Amino acid sequence: MNRLHPFIDLDRDAVADLTADYSLGELRSVEPLVSGIINTNYLLRTDAGDYLLRLYPPERSADALRFEFSTLARLAEANFPCPRVIADAKGKTVGLSEAHTRHYAVLEFIPGETLAREAIDAGIVEQIGDLFADMQRTLSGFVPEGDKPRADLEFVRELGEATLDRVAALAGEGPATAARLRAIWAGSHARFDQPRDGAPSLERGVVHADLYFDNVIVEGDRVRGIIDFDDSYYGLFLIDLAVTLMEFTFVEADALDFGLGERLLRRYYARRPEAKGEAHLVHDGMICACFKYLGYTADLPEYAGEALLGNEYIARIDYLARPEIRAKVEAMVAAAVEAPS
Structure with a gap:
C-alpha cells in the first residue's frame, strides 16, 4: 500500500x-x-x-x-x-x-519540539497514558462530520494478505517467513472473533490511529500537544491503544520495555476503567497493529526487494508471538488493570 x-x-x-x-x-x-x-x-x-x-x-x-x-x-x-x-x-x-x-x-x-524516541521515559509515558485516556473519553459516543474508510481488523486482514503475498514471492526465506506470519495472524484474528463470556462488545469511536513519538510535541519533560490526526477514522479503541502502547514501549525491534508499558497502562486504566473489559486482547491488538504498519511501510525505499524481510515490524511480530513474551505482556496488562486507581 x-x-x-x-x-x-x-x-x-x-x-x-x-x-x-x-x-x-x-x-x-x-x-x-x-x-x-x-x-x-x-x-x-x-x-x-x-x-x-x-x-x-x-x-x-x-x-x-x-x-x-x-x-x-x-x-x-x-x-x-x-x-x-x-x-x-x-x-x-x-x-x-x-x-x-x-x-x-x-x-x-503548537510550539515546542517533536518528541525524540530516546527521550521517552517514565514521565513521558505516564503523560501519554493520561492524554490517551482523555482523548478516548472525549471521543466516546462522538459522531463526526464527513466520513473516512475504516482501518481495523478486516482492513488489516486484506492489507496483511497482500503484503504477505509479496513476502512469499521473495527468494530465500520469503515463503517460510510468509507462512510463519500467516499462522501468527490467524491465531490473533481468531481470538478477536471469540468473545469472552460476560465481556462487552469492543468499543468503537474516532481513533487517532498514528499516535507515536513523532506526533507528540514537548517542551522539556512536559507534553504540550498531540498532532497529526489525518489518519483518524471510526474504529476500535482497543486497536488504537495497542498502537500507542507499542510505539512508546518498543525500545528496539525485538525489545519491549515492560516497565514503561505498565506505567502507560496504569495511567490509562485509572482514567478509563471501563476499558478494562477489553484488556485481555491488548497483546493481540499489538500484533494486529504490527501487521498494519508492516503493510504501510512495505513501500519505503529501504525495504525494496528482499530488504522487505528485514522490516522492523516483521521482527516485532516474531518477538510478540513468542510464548514467553505473550506471557510477559499479559502479566504487564494484568498488573496495570489490578493497580489501585
Whole structure:
C-alpha cells in the first residue's frame, strides 16, 4: 500500500495566494517542513502567530477532512492539547488548490519540539497514558462530520494478505517467513472473533490511529500537544491503544520495555476503567497493529526487494508471538488493570 507522496514546492507568493482569505496577519517567513512522507507542510510565521499550512495528497477527499476537522473541534472544546483548525473569512476550513489538484488547510502551530524516541521515559509515558485516556473519553459516543474508510481488523486482514503475498514471492526465506506470519495472524484474528463470556462488545469511536513519538510535541519533560490526526477514522479503541502502547514501549525491534508499558497502562486504566473489559486482547491488538504498519511501510525505499524481510515490524511480530513474551505482556496488562486507581 503506497502512502508516499512527493513534497510540493511552494514559493512565498504561492503560499500568500493560498492563505489570502485567512486572517493570519502579515506573513513574515515561510519554512518548509520536509520530514513528512504523506502531506506537504509549511510553517508560516506571521505577526499574529505561527500556523501550519498543510497540503493533503490528491486522494484525500473534502469529506475525509471534515471528519478530521470535526474531531479536532470536539477535542478543542474539551481543552485537549491538539491543533485548532483555522477557518477562512467565509468560515470554510477546507481549501482547494486547483494548481496542485489537492485540498489544503491552515492549522494552529503548537510550539515546542517533536518528541525524540530516546527521550521517552517514565514521565513521558505516564503523560501519554493520561492524554490517551482523555482523548478516548472525549471521543466516546462522538459522531463526526464527513466520513473516512475504516482501518481495523478486516482492513488489516486484506492489507496483511497482500503484503504477505509479496513476502512469499521473495527468494530465500520469503515463503517460510510468509507462512510463519500467516499462522501468527490467524491465531490473533481468531481470538478477536471469540468473545469472552460476560465481556462487552469492543468499543468503537474516532481513533487517532498514528499516535507515536513523532506526533507528540514537548517542551522539556512536559507534553504540550498531540498532532497529526489525518489518519483518524471510526474504529476500535482497543486497536488504537495497542498502537500507542507499542510505539512508546518498543525500545528496539525485538525489545519491549515492560516497565514503561505498565506505567502507560496504569495511567490509562485509572482514567478509563471501563476499558478494562477489553484488556485481555491488548497483546493481540499489538500484533494486529504490527501487521498494519508492516503493510504501510512495505513501500519505503529501504525495504525494496528482499530488504522487505528485514522490516522492523516483521521482527516485532516474531518477538510478540513468542510464548514467553505473550506471557510477559499479559502479566504487564494484568498488573496495570489490578493497580489501585
